[in-house]
Amino acid sequence: MTESEFLTLAEACLREVEEIFERAFDNDELDVECSRSGNVLTVEFVNNGSKIIVNSQAPMQEMWLAARSGGFHYRYDGSHWLNTRDGSELFATLSRIAREQGQ
Template sequence: MTESEFLALAEATLNDIEAALERASSDSDLDVECSRSGNVMEIEFVDNGSKIIVNSQEPMQEIWVAARSGGFHYRHEGGVWKNTRDGSELFAALSKVVSEQSGTPVILDARRQ
């Protein structure tokens, strides 16, 4: 994938994550605030002040996630972002870490509105 293709895909993915969090917030007790600065998204949990950071790493062509439970790297393969260690999908993994960190069960999906 070219640099410009990666940048466009990473930007779309960050937008999808933000939209999925907005949908989850409106459908549940999840209370988060998302802020963006370039390729970095900060997800702050209002109830406990903790954060998850999601950012794109252009040189590696990866999306990185930093949460209380650890750091995770995702590479785009076969049309989805897969964890470079265990093969888990980005949105499934985000659902898990957001649920753990917020204390509210949520399922995030990548559907575009």
């Protein structure tokens, strides 16, 4: 994959993550605040101050996720962002982590 292709996919991924959390906030499912600076998206849980950070790493062609439960790296397989260690999917992991941190 070229760098340009990766950057397009990474931008779409960050936008989708942000939209998911904004919808959850709008639907009163999660009390979160999203902020974005370049390729870094920070989601802060208002009730406890914990954060989830999602960012793109162009040199590695990966999306990185940092949360209380740890740090995770994801590579695009042609249709999904998959964890480089256990093969789990980025959005499934985000859903689980958001439930855990939102409590």
